[in-house]
Amino acid sequence: xxxFKAPPEAIDLHYFLKPRNISSAPKExxxxxCCLGVNPAADGSAYFEYGNxxxxxxxxxxxxxxxxxxxxTSFKFAPxxxxxxxxxxxxxxxxxxxxxxxxxxxxxxxxxxxxRGKYQISVLVLDDGGVSSCQAPSACLSAGxxxxxxxxxxxxVQMYDMVVALSSTSxxxxxxxxxxxxxxxxxxxxxxxxxxxSTGLAHGPTLTSSLRAILQGVLEKAKHMHALILSFLSSSxxxxxxxxx
Numbered sequence: 001x002x003x004f005k006a007p008p009e010a011i012d013l014h015y016f017l018k019p020r021n022i023s024s025a026p027k028e029x030x031x032x033x034c035c036l037g038v039n040p041a042a043d044g045s046a047y048f049e050y051g052n053x054x055x056x057x058x059x060x061x062x063x064x065x066x067x068x069x070x071x072x073t074s075f076k077f078a079p080x081x082x083x084x085x086x087x088x089x090x091x092x093x094x095x096x097x098x099x100x101x102x103x104x105x106x107x108x109x110x111x112x113x114x115x116r117g118k119y120q121i122s123v124l125v126l127d128d129g130g131v132s133s134c135q136a137p138s139a140c141l142s143a144g145x146x147x148x149x150x151x152x153x154x155x156x157v158q159m160y161d162m163v164v165a166l167s168s169t170s171x172x173x174x175x176x177x178x179x180x181x182x183x184x185x186x187x188x189x190x191x192x193x194x195x196x197x198s199t200g201l202a203h204g205p206t207l208t209s210s211l212r213a214i215l216q217g218v219l220e221k222a223k224h225m226h227a228l229i230l231s232f233l234s235s236s237x238x239x240x241x242x243x244x245x
Contacts, residue, residue, distance in 0.1 A: 029225055034147075034232055036154040042122075044155020048147035052129035053139060057147035059155040062117025071109065073102040074122045075144060081125045082136070097141050104145045104165060104185035104195035110158040119157065121148050135167070138181040138199055142167040145185050145195075146225075153233065161187035163194055164225045168214045182211065184218050188226040191219060 030051035039045035042058035075097040101123060123144040128136045145165035152159060165185040185195040198211070
């Protein structure tokens with residue numbers, strides 16, 4: 001039986017039923033869930049939920065090559081990731097997010113430890129959480145960066161520090177169309193920011209004041225998030241040691 005394909009303009013009914021609050025990032029972190037080793041075909045993999053966003057990350061490599069060690073990244077949205085179908089318009093956005101994913105992760109990886117190796121990092125968004133189209137890219141990018149970092153840990157890639165990412169929105173406007181959304185990637189133990197990206201409308205003093213206010217709290221939130229992830233990794237390691245072979 002041939003599967004029915006929804007038309008490109010189709011909108012999920014739940015899109016109209018869910019409350020759509022446009023506000024800044026909450027003071028407390030949303031609920032998180034992560035699981036390692038979900039993709040047996042990859043050398044490292046992780047599944048990560050951040051609020052309602054669901055991400056799958058995988059790492060393959062190192063693959064031997066003649067050039068110096070390098071990373072390649074891929075950031076994709078599943079066809080069912082969004083309640084509003086966007087067939088055929090994702091390519092440019094996915095390329096941009098793939099490059100931002102590389103920018104966020106590359107400073108954290110000890111590239112010199114695989115001088116002739118290549119790692120492929122892939123992120124697949126399974127559910128964008130139903131957030132507005134203005135905020136979805138930043139929110140999904142942030143969750144994808146954290147998920148990819150977990151997959152790198154599972155693959156045993158040597159890193160200077162894990163990268164966790166947070167998204168936030170500007171408080172300068174109440175309009176969902178004019179809101180400015182930020183994605184910030186951090187190495188918490190080193191207190192270093194590896195990537196900052198903003199989307200939406202924010203100009204001059206608005207952008208400066210918004211970014212300053214966001215950066216003041218993002219490092220503290222990143223440290224808290226990092227501690228929660230380390231706790232999960234420690235308990236996961238203990239479970240692996242205790243499980244029979």
